[in-house]
Amino acid sequence: MSSEQRVAVITGASSGIGAALAGSLSRRGWHCVLLARRADRLNQIAAEIGAEIEICDVSSAAAVSETAARVLEHHPAIGLLVNNAGIPSHGSFLSASPERIEQVIRTNYLGSVWSLRAFLPGLERGRPSGVVNIVSVAGTTVVPDAGPYSASKHAQLAFSRALRAELKPLGISVLTVNPGPVTTEGFPQTRLINKRSMRWTVLTPERIAEKIARAIARGKSEVVFPRWMRIAGISTALFPSTVTRVVARGDPGRDVELPKDGEGE
Numbered sequence: 001m002s003s004e005q006r007v008a009v010i011t012g013a014s015s016g017i018g019a020a021l022a023g024s025l026s027r028r029g030w031h032c033v034l035l036a037r038r039a040d041r042l043n044q045i046a047a048e049i050g051a052e053i054e055i056c057d058v059s060s061a062a063a064v065s066e067t068a069a070r071v072l073e074h075h076p077a078i079g080l081l082v083n084n085a086g087i088p089s090h091g092s093f094l095s096a097s098p099e100r101i102e103q104v105i106r107t108n109y110l111g112s113v114w115s116l117r118a119f120l121p122g123l124e125r126g127r128p129s130g131v132v133n134i135v136s137v138a139g140t141t142v143v144p145d146a147g148p149y150s151a152s153k154h155a156q157l158a159f160s161r162a163l164r165a166e167l168k169p170l171g172i173s174v175l176t177v178n179p180g181p182v183t184t185e186g187f188p189q190t191r192l193i194n195k196r197s198m199r200w201t202v203l204t205p206e207r208i209a210e211k212i213a214r215a216i217a218r219g220k221s222e223v224v225f226p227r228w229m230r231i232a233g234i235s236t237a238l239f240p241s242t243v244t245r246v247v248a249r250g251d252p253g254r255d256v257e258l259p260k261d262g263e264g265e
């Protein structure tokens, strides 16, 4: 790491969007610290892009606190924190196990809260600095088959928007990213990929990572990728009863992949 390089901490960087974003940020000159639970995967990615790793379960406030203390000892000033770690619910409010429902909330929502609080002193020392929260289109609309996941993303979206107002006076920016379907290990999007007419709606992690890196560089505050999927959040905000009725009656999500089950986001 050179003395001029700024430090980016990325949670959930052992695969998918987090790993791809680490690559995009490294190519743009960031020194990345990669957080996740799987050491082997982190080591492999870190070796490829010249990053550091920390094994950390973001669903544990204590683990995040210990990890942040270790990182901040070596890197007192942090330029960017990316809250990306996330898991699917693998079911609805009726079919998912109670343990899974808890873990989804602990990881997708509380993991972002604990990481922000733990790394905040570093972000303050690194000002002008920024936080990126990888939320989801599922945080903006009705997703009956993946209700627990969608609820965790609604909570994370509220966190991200409130945080933007709270951190602005401190000189720390917040970017909320709401991706549509992206094919990854946790969210393979098999149903969409297998349907030739819908395959085009699914992004690759590398493609969305480049879009996120550009949004960071441009100082954006909230983005939806692909852009046309903003319609999901807009229509739900304006006509919640109608959208709920349509989703309950039909099966539009199977085509449009407003995430329908735990696997498909």
Ligand SMILES: NC(=O)c1ccc[n+]([C@@H]2O[C@H](COP(=O)([O-])OP(=O)(O)OC[C@H]3O[C@@H](n4cnc5c(N)ncnc54)[C@H](OP(=O)(O)O)[C@@H]3O)[C@@H](O)[C@H]2O)c1
Pocket (backbone or CB within 6 Å): 011, 012, 013, 014, 015, 016, 017, 018, 035, 036, 037, 038, 039, 041, 056, 057, 058, 059, 084, 085, 086, 087, 107, 108, 134, 135, 136, 137, 178, 179, 180, 181, 182, 183, 184, 185, 186, 187, 189, 205, 264, 265
């Ligand atoms: N793919 C999509 O269609 C899509 C759409 C909208 C939003 N998103 C969001 O994008 C983010 C990244 O997901 P992805 O699609 O890239 O899935 P992915 O490839 O499965 O990656 C998830 C990452 O989160 C990490 N993770 C999970 N639980 C963790 C925990 N308790 N502590 C630390 N790290 C943890 C995983 O690493 P370890 O298992 O090694 O810990 C992995 O690196 C998630 O927040 C997801 O909700 C995805």
